[in-house]
Amino acid sequence: xxxxxEVITQVHREEWARVVATLARRVGxxxxxxxxxxxxxxxxxxxxxxxxxxxxxxxxxxxxxxxxAIDRLRREVRREEKHREALMLYDTPxxxxxxxxxxxxxxxxxxxxxxxxxxxxxLTLRMVGGLTVPEIAHAFLVExxxxxxxxxxxxxxxxxxxxxxxxxxxxxxxxxxAGVLTVLYLIFNEGYLASSPGxxxxxxxxxxxxxxxxxxxxxxxxADGEVAGLLALMLLTExxxxxRVSASGELVALDDQDRGAWNRELIAEGHGLVxxxxxxxxxxxxxxxLAAINAVHTDAGDVRDxxxxxxxxxxxxxxxxxxxxxxxxxxxxxxxxxxxxxxALAEVDRLxxxxxxxxxxxxxxxxxxxxxxxxSRAAYxxxxxxxxxxxxxxxxxxxxxxxxGR
Amino acid sequence: xxxxxxxxxxxxxxxxxxDEMAAIDVFNEQLQTDGYWVFANGLxxxxxxxxxxxxxxxxxxxxxxxxxxxxxxxxxxxxxxxNLDVALRLAAAGSKACNRRVxxxxxxxx
Numbered sequence: 001x002x003x004x005x006e007v008i009t010q011v012h013r014e015e016w017a018r019v020v021a022t023l024a025r026r027v028g029x030x031x032x033x034x035x036x037x038x039x040x041x042x043x044x045x046x047x048x049x050x051x052x053x054x055x056x057x058x059x060x061x062x063x064x065x066x067x068x069a070i071d072r073l074r075r076e077v078r079r080e081e082k083h084r085e086a087l088m089l090y091d092t093p094x095x096x097x098x099x100x101x102x103x104x105x106x107x108x109x110x111x112x113x114x115x116x117x118x119x120x121x122x123l124t125l126r127m128v129g130g131l132t133v134p135e136i137a138h139a140f141l142v143e144x145x146x147x148x149x150x151x152x153x154x155x156x157x158x159x160x161x162x163x164x165x166x167x168x169x170x171x172x173x174x175x176x177x178a179g180v181l182t183v184l185y186l187i188f189n190e191g192y193l194a195s196s197p198g199x200x201x202x203x204x205x206x207x208x209x210x211x212x213x214x215x216x217x218x219x220x221x222x223a224d225g226e227v228a229g230l231l232a233l234m235l236l237t238e239x240x241x242x243x244r245v246s247a248s249g250e251l252v253a254l255d256d257q258d259r260g261a262w263n264r265e266l267i268a269e270g271h272g273l274v275x276x277x278x279x280x281x282x283x284x285x286x287x288x289x290l291a292a293i294n295a296v297h298t299d300a301g302d303v304r305d306x307x308x309x310x311x312x313x314x315x316x317x318x319x320x321x322x323x324x325x326x327x328x329x330x331x332x333x334x335x336x337x338x339x340x341x342x343x344a345l346a347e348v349d350r351l352x353x354x355x356x357x358x359x360x361x362x363x364x365x366x367x368x369x370x371x372x373x374x375x376s377r378a379a380y381x382x383x384x385x386x387x388x389x390x391x392x393x394x395x396x397x398x399x400x401x402x403x404x405g406r
Numbered sequence: 407x408x409x410x411x412x413x414x415x416x417x418x419x420x421x422x423x424x425d426e427m428a429a430i431d432v433f434n435e436q437l438q439t440d441g442y443w444v445f446a447n448g449l450x451x452x453x454x455x456x457x458x459x460x461x462x463x464x465x466x467x468x469x470x471x472x473x474x475x476x477x478x479x480x481x482x483x484x485x486x487x488x489n490l491d492v493a494l495r496l497a498a499a500g501s502k503a504c505n506r507r508v509x510x511x512x513x514x515x516x
Contacts, residue, residue, distance in 0.1 A: 112490075113494075114490055114494065160512050161490045161510075161511075161512045162408045162488075162489045162490050162493075162512060163489070163490045163491075164488075164489035164490065164491050166491075168491060169491065169495075172491070
């Protein structure tokens with residue numbers, strides 16, 4: 001009994017996106033596809049413990065869901081007409097080639113640029129990830145009804161505006177892939193550093209989900225360098241997760257982390273992806289450069305072995321792709337290791353990041369190293385006010401209180 | 407095939423200048439050649455509008471637009487497009503041609 005339960009959970013994880021995606025293409029309606037996929041899984045929960053798990057669970061679920069969808073369409077008003085129309089329009093032969101995969105169509109549809117970013121995130125987690133509405137609502141601290149409305153509205157817009165269920169025009173692919181990666185990275189980052197104090201500081205459920213979705217997109221578009229880059233970046237970040245928060249719930253800076261606790265398997269996989277991109281000979285995009293920076297960090301068994309000149313060189317490369325103040329802030333942190341805190345502080349002080357907690361936290365650390373305690377304390381105070389993550393706040397408070405009394 | 411309304415938005419009463427008009431003409435011709443064209447035109451400013459309400463018998467006429475907004479519609483296209491991706495490309499080309507923002511909305515079909 002429990003075994004079957006576990007099998008269903010596993011199958012849900014592996015097959016949900018495929019069932020929804022196949023159905024969406026066949027019936028031409030995302031809403032029905034989602035509902036019928038959920039119903040098919042409900043039937044599985046009922047039948048499998050009695051009948052046994054079918055030899056091909058994915059196919060069984062797709063067939064069950066498809067039958068239910070046809071029944072549903074038949075029951076609807078103007079049913080025959082609509083059904084015929086649906087079959088004529090959408091019952092195309094199984095597509096060939098990775099780029100034509102139904103799941104890829106589903107990903108591109110959920111991450112369509114005509115949808116609001118929060119709707120893209122919610123839809124992707126629901127339709128591709130198979131998370132329930134309460135799970136998504138909880139992940140983003142939103143009321144269930146509000147999250148449900150957000151998803152319903154997005155599906156209604158897809159239908160009314162005729163957002164195509166398909167892969168974008170060839171010329172649009174780089175921009176559309178970038179849009180998909182933004183959604184995946186936002187999900188990951190919300191898990192990596194939860195933005196609200198009402199949560200666990202690190203949400204491993206969300207980082208794991210983001211990695212799973214990115215693995216899927218990578219499997220569907222193996223030749224895309226930025227997809228591989230983002231996957232590597234996530235793996236190399238996730239590898240350090242256990243070492244990032246102390247037993248007392250405080251964020252641990254990279255140079256203080258217990259490197260023995262880093263996940264070697266994830267690091268090896270991440271390094272493998274970065275190496276493959278390096279040998280591809282193609283100019284890397286920003287996710288690939290970020291992954292390379294993380295590869296250098298995770299290559300050092302001891303923080304003192306970190307190749308800072310390599311890291312600064314990579315940040316220089318990143319600045320050519322994305323000359324944003326946040327990239328310059330991170331570059332300055334590496335500069336502090338290479339050229340000292342004074343040079344780094346001069347660079348940081350030029351950045352227009354008054355409202356960004358990491359700007360003040362960085363200034364605080366640099367001022368502290370320069371022995372300018374009073375200014376350092378003020379910068380910690382400002383960072384503490386702006387930080388939303390409980391583990392980060394705890395770390396900043398401790399660092400500030402280590403400074404000798406005013 | 408679906409129909410979409412592309413409303414041209416502006417916050418200034420200036421009509422299209424020579425360069426913009428020329429670009430709009432080129433865009434219109436392309437729409438016709440490619441079979442997307444349904445209709446297009448410019449609109450007089452909202453100050454020329456009259457709101458008419460005949461819901462309760464005798465029509466009541468009110469001078470001016472139904473709601474005063476900073477940004478308003480000064481022209482529009484109606485296009486035929488198979489889906490939003492095609493419509494978005496056309497809207498982008500239209501926005502570039504008339505040098506203004508464009509709001510794209512599906513027209514309710516059958």
